[in-house]
Amino acid sequence: EAGVAQSPRYKIIEKRQSVAFWCNPISGHATLYWYQQILGQGPKLLIQFQNNGVVDDSQLPKDRFSAERLKGVDSTLKIQPAKLEDSAVYLCASSLGTQDTQYFGPGTRLTVL
Amino acid sequence: GDSVTQMEGPVTLSEEAFLTINCTYTATGYPSLFWYVQYPGEGLQLLLKATKADDKGSNKGFEATYRKETTSFHLEKGSVQVSDSAVYFCALRVDQGAQKLVFGQGTRLTINP
Numbered sequence: 549e550a551g552v553a554q555s556p557r558y559k560i561i562e563k564r565q566s567v568a569f570w571c572n573p574i575s576g577h578a579t580l581y582w583y584q585q586i587l588g589q590g591p592k593l594l595i596q597f598q599n600n601g602v603v604d605d606s607q608l609p610k611d612r613f614s615a616e617r618l619k620g621v622d623s624t625l626k627i628q629p630a631k632l633e634d635s636a637v638y639l640c641a642s643s644l645g646t647q648d649t650q651y652f653g654p655g656t657r658l659t660v661l
Numbered sequence: 662g663d664s665v666t667q668m669e670g671p672v673t674l675s676e677e678a679f680l681t682i683n684c685t686y687t688a689t690g691y692p693s694l695f696w697y698v699q700y701p702g703e704g705l706q707l708l709l710k711a712t713k714a715d716d717k718g719s720n721k722g723f724e725a726t727y728r729k730e731t732t733s734f735h736l737e738k739g740s741v742q743v744s745d746s747a748v749y750f751c752a753l754r755v756d757q758g759a760q761k762l763v764f765g766q767g768t769r770l771t772i773n774p
Contacts (some may be wrong), residue, residue: 551704552704581761581762588766588767589766589767590665590750590752590764590765590766590767591705591750591762591764592764593761593762593763596761604761639704639705641705646760647756647760649707649710650707650762651707652697652704652705652706653704654703654704655704
């Protein structure tokens, strides 16, 4: 069974530039999550989707971050414009439902210079 | 709010040593508790979980017992191997509302041969 796919794996940008990350969850998983993991910290949930609807985006900085999950499958996370403090690993995870085990992708490491 | 506090790292042990990584939590309601592991170059993987008080989760020789009276979920292994070198994250999920995972900061474990 294929796992959660993410791309790109690494991205380096200048501050104030825009960047987008892509996630393809495990087939059949209705719930999709985006986490931000700053170096030395645990992952922090940014946004959670159930199919193509948002369940929780309370910790998403909505002035610069946006995410969508069109058709309830793939998802993209965008940052516009990026700040230095956005340097982190962005993790995507998926699960069958909200009470099921979350499976994580390898992450995208973002460096903002 | 809900939070998880883990033992400060890094932790360095010799092969076959006994391992304990402490984890305590604060939560409204009755959380499920998890240990995730991140091996070098890989994504987060669920190691074990417990969903109610006094439950013991176990996997790959690791164990953790859900202690409601001390709000703890310490990870233990009787004899560690070099292949156990990884970063370990304790997490909780309150099974109400959005049911999101809240992670601790992680503990880096290095096992020397």
